[in-house]
Amino acid sequence: MAFPWTQGRFRDEVIAAGALAKRSAGLLELLQESHPAYDECSSAEVVRRRGLVLLALGREPLCEEAIPAVLEELQTGHQPYLLAAAAHTLRTASKPRHAYAGCLLRALQTLARRDDFVTLETWSGVPAPSVSGSACGEILRALEWMGPAASGIRPELAQLAGESTLLADDNRESLEKILAALPGPRYADVEACCSLPLSWRRRERAVATVGPTSARFEDQDGISHAWNDLFVGRPSVVVFFYTRCDNEQKCSLTIAKLGRLQKLLENEGRASSVNLVAITYDPEFDLPHRLRGYAESRGVVPGEHCRLLRTMQGRKALQDYFELGVNFTGSLVNRHRIEVYVLDSDSRMRATYQRLGWDPEELWGEVQRMAKKAPTLEAATEGATTAANAAPGLWAVLLALLPKCPICGATYLSSSGLLALPHLTGWGRFWPAILVMLILSLGGMTWVARVRKTWWPLVCGSAGAAVLIGHGLIWGHQAGLVGGAALVALGSILAVAAVNSRWKRWGHWALRRACAT
Amino acid sequence: MATAKSPKSKATKSLKAPAKKVAARKAPTQRGASTSTGIKAITGLGPKVPSKKIAAKKAARKGTLDGSVDPNSLMATAVDPGAKLNARLNAIVKVGPDVIGSKQSFDQMCGILMDQAANPALRGQALSTIQAAAFDPVAFAKYRAQYLSVLRQLRTDPDPEVRQRVFGLLAREQDSDTQSMLLEGLDDPSKAQLSPEKALQLLSYDPHAGAYEVAKKIANRPPNDLARREALRVLAADGNSVDLFAGVVSDKSESTDVRQIAASALNHLAPRRMQEIARTMAMDDSESDDARAVGLTALAHFGESSTLSSDEPLREKVNSISQSTGNMNLRTAAQGFKARYS
Numbered sequence: 001m002a003f004p005w006t007q008g009r010f011r012d013e014v015i016a017a018g019a020l021a022k023r024s025a026g027l028l029e030l031l032q033e034s035h036p037a038y039d040e041c042s043s044a045e046v047v048r049r050r051g052l053v054l055l056a057l058g059r060e061p062l063c064e065e066a067i068p069a070v071l072e073e074l075q076t077g078h079q080p081y082l083l084a085a086a087a088h089t090l091r092t093a094s095k096p097r098h099a100y101a102g103c104l105l106r107a108l109q110t111l112a113r114r115d116d117f118v119t120l121e122t123w124s125g126v127p128a129p130s131v132s133g134s135a136c137g138e139i140l141r142a143l144e145w146m147g148p149a150a151s152g153i154r155p156e157l158a159q160l161a162g163e164s165t166l167l168a169d170d171n172r173e174s175l176e177k178i179l180a181a182l183p184g185p186r187y188a189d190v191e192a193c194c195s196l197p198l199s200w201r202r203r204e205r206a207v208a209t210v211g212p213t214s215a216r217f218e219d220q221d222g223i224s225h226a227w228n229d230l231f232v233g234r235p236s237v238v239v240f241f242y243t244r245c246d247n248e249q250k251c252s253l254t255i256a257k258l259g260r261l262q263k264l265l266e267n268e269g270r271a272s273s274v275n276l277v278a279i280t281y282d283p284e285f286d287l288p289h290r291l292r293g294y295a296e297s298r299g300v301v302p303g304e305h306c307r308l309l310r311t312m313q314g315r316k317a318l319q320d321y322f323e324l325g326v327n328f329t330g331s332l333v334n335r336h337r338i339e340v341y342v343l344d345s346d347s348r349m350r351a352t353y354q355r356l357g358w359d360p361e362e363l364w365g366e367v368q369r370m371a372k373k374a375p376t377l378e379a380a381t382e383g384a385t386t387a388a389n390a391a392p393g394l395w396a397v398l399l400a401l402l403p404k405c406p407i408c409g410a411t412y413l414s415s416s417g418l419l420a421l422p423h424l425t426g427w428g429r430f431w432p433a434i435l436v437m438l439i440l441s442l443g444g445m446t447w448v449a450r451v452r453k454t455w456w457p458l459v460c461g462s463a464g465a466a467v468l469i470g471h472g473l474i475w476g477h478q479a480g481l482v483g484g485a486a487l488v489a490l491g492s493i494l495a496v497a498a499v500n501s502r503w504k505r506w507g508h509w510a511l512r513r514a515c516a517t
Numbered sequence: 518m519a520t521a522k523s524p525k526s527k528a529t530k531s532l533k534a535p536a537k538k539v540a541a542r543k544a545p546t547q548r549g550a551s552t553s554t555g556i557k558a559i560t561g562l563g564p565k566v567p568s569k570k571i572a573a574k575k576a577a578r579k580g581t582l583d584g585s586v587d588p589n590s591l592m593a594t595a596v597d598p599g600a601k602l603n604a605r606l607n608a609i610v611k612v613g614p615d616v617i618g619s620k621q622s623f624d625q626m627c628g629i630l631m632d633q634a635a636n637p638a639l640r641g642q643a644l645s646t647i648q649a650a651a652f653d654p655v656a657f658a659k660y661r662a663q664y665l666s667v668l669r670q671l672r673t674d675p676d677p678e679v680r681q682r683v684f685g686l687l688a689r690e691q692d693s694d695t696q697s698m699l700l701e702g703l704d705d706p707s708k709a710q711l712s713p714e715k716a717l718q719l720l721s722y723d724p725h726a727g728a729y730e731v732a733k734k735i736a737n738r739p740p741n742d743l744a745r746r747e748a749l750r751v752l753a754a755d756g757n758s759v760d761l762f763a764g765v766v767s768d769k770s771e772s773t774d775v776r777q778i779a780a781s782a783l784n785h786l787a788p789r790r791m792q793e794i795a796r797t798m799a800m801d802d803s804e805s806d807d808a809r810a811v812g813l814t815a816l817a818h819f820g821e822s823s824t825l826s827s828d829e830p831l832r833e834k835v836n837s838i839s840q841s842t843g844n845m846n847l848r849t850a851a852q853g854f855k856a857r858y859s
Contacts, residue, residue, distance in 0.1 A: 042700075042727020044693030079693070113654055115662045126694045134662045168659045169620060244724055244754075246691075284756025285786065330729045331756035 058089030080135035215314030259299030461491025753782035
């Protein structure tokens with residue numbers, strides 16, 4: 001049994017990770033949203049824990065790999081404690097860079113309306129009246145550290161300083177000093193000088209396996225879809241969100257950007273060439289009408305090529321496939337990152353944009369490039385796909401070659417079909433056929449059992465049917481599908497063995513061996 | 518590292534600081550009108566409200582040219598321990614949004630609020646004045662950190678009314694430390710600053726507060742009926758509580774109002790399931806009339822019209838209910854259903 005992640009254990013882990021030779025790797029592992037340390041924590045507790053890790057990262061010079069995690073907090077965070085911790089840690093980076101300026105500006109703008117006192121020396125940052133300073137003050141100290149590297153955001157800082165009501169007097173004085181020390185704008189293109197490098201935002205992914213084909217979804221109109229129906233045939237952009245997200249820089253902005261991407265595609269007459277898909281982290285609460293309302297109020301027009309989905313089956317498989325950066329308390333999200341995935345027309349993952357903000361124009365360019373490369377990619381993975389698709393076919397051939405009587409024919413047919421169906425494109429639509437074949441197969445076994453008074457095949461087949469329907473079809477586990485189909489096939493073979501005395505003897509021998517072991 | 522001074526010390530230190538002239542944000546007449554109501558509400562005495570002329574004369578004596586009352590002189594009255602209570606209350610009310618006109622005024626008002634020896638009505642009015650100013654987030658932004666810090670210090674105030682109000686304000690700000698205190702109090706009643714039902718109500722403001730586990734415990738083993746109701750209200754946002762609500766709605770031994778809370782929560786979380794249960798309730802003659810009325814109302818307002826329009830047994834049952842001479846609420850609900858699906 002795993003030990004619970006109490007506050008004490010978490011603090012010990014942070015100290016232990018901080019003492020390691022590869023301290024950043026250990027601490028960054030603890031910053032992963034899906035880390036079990038955040039399971040069943042309230043959002044406030046997640047904030048406290050992540051703040052501790054961020055501050056631990058800043059006890060030594062900040063390494064390159066940790067920079068996106070720190071900037072993510074500054075760019076999308078809204079809790080004063082985490083923003084202050086991130087700004088404090090950023091100051092331990094080897095040198096100021098222009099790319100940090102935009103994130104610090106975002107943090108300052110956020111805190112200008114929701115500043116709070118924080119004490120970074122104490123657990124959870126609960127302000128102690130005697131020693132606390134404001135989170136805004138931490139951001140301003142980071143801007144001071146930036147020096148000339150912050151010149152790209154000079155106009156915005158000047159505007160903030162001009163707003164007499166937004167910053168506390170001491171903070172406004174600090175900002176005015178920072179502005180006075182800044183050189184004039186040296187860059188013609190301020191946007192370019194402050195934009196974040198692509199390597200911090202985007203990860204190339206070349207996942208050879210297709211997506212979780214067992215997953216089933218319900219869209220904003222309450223219509224059910226299988227994975228292959230939605231994602232096979234054209235490239236897809238998949239974003240994750242949930243309607244109860246309280247961070248306007250994450251889910252709300254993500255869906256608004258999806259709307260912009262949709263408009264971009266429509267303007268270029270390519271709306272039907274790409275699937276735009278938003279999947280909720282919170283399928284229990286995000287019912288179809290909520291999905292539709294959330295999308296429409298943010299400029300997305302749901303339709304055939306733009307859907308908002310809730311996962312009805314295969315949630316775990318989906319989470320594993322996308323390696324989602326999310327954690328939960330009960331069914332509610334307690335922390336998640338921004339995550340956008342680009343899938344090719346075979347539903348294989350090609351690239352992800354994580355943590356930091358993404359740009360719809362940039363993503364559209366990515367999809368276009370992928371469409372051009374598609375033949376090469378398809379060729380590279382063709383072998384693996386053929387092998388994967390051939391496997392069930394081989395099973396069917398093998399079963400077909402077994403000696404048979406007319407009665408057993410139906411059994412062979414149904415079991416081979418059962419094995420093959422889950423691997424066919426769009427098999428999810430054929431679940432009634434699977435049930436019919438299953439009934440046919442079990443009917444044959446029952447007949448054999450009654451005539452031959454041999455019940456093992458029927459027991460085996462029934463168990464297989466239960467696993468196939470329950471674990472496989474209803475809960476959406478691939479292992480359930482394969483295991484159930486294998487058991488049904490075994491039942492079919494045993495039924496054949498019961499009809500043919502030689503096969504029957506072999507079956508009994510195999511069963512005895514199995515029981516003995 | 519941050520080294521800002523404590524808000525408390527700031528608040529008390531600046532009581533004698535020199536005043537700054539600040540433009541009044543509200544017309545004197547409006548302020549006078551609200552004064553009367555505010556004071557009456559607090560003291561029950563109903564002090565004399567100065568007429569426009571007198572107010573203007575007084576203001577003129579205090580040196581303002583436009584006839585408005587100088588907030589600095591009002592604050593001087595408000596903090597003067599030798600002044601009469603009504604005069605101090607009046608001054609605090611009149612300061613109104615000008616409390617954030619200068620750092621000095623704000624610090625002085627915080628000083629009154631934090632003074633445990635001060636009259637409770639005076640402290641309450643000081644809190645109301647600051648709270649009203651906080652409604653303008655842009656104007657209030659520069660004082661927000663200090664405001665939150667003052668509120669946090671008042672969470673352990675001996676005055677239960679101040680304590681409860683402060684907890685309420687911080688809970689609305691979704692203050693994580695306050696949420697932790699509330700959760701701690703629910704887990705261990707010896708540490709509780711508020712009653713369990715109040716704590717649950719405040720935690721329900723933030724679905725991310727992590728209150729579902731403790732709410733489930735309280736819903737199953739409530740210290741009192743009110744706490745159970747609040748626990749159910751908290752769980753109304755928890756997708757994992759659908760079965761719990763389905764059980765409560767279907768349980769004939771539960772009181773009607775508890776079943777109503779559960780029905781509302783279930784309709785929020787799983788409308789189709791609620792529709793099935795509502796139908797069962799409406800068809801069940803052994804159900805209480807009030808519960809059947811709840812079921813029929815739910816169907817009339819939130820039901821799927823395609824399903825319900827073709828549900829002949831239900832429509833017949835509703836017809837017979839609407840023609841019966843039984844409970845008025847039930848008949849009204851049946852007529853509402855008929856009007857929608859006829």
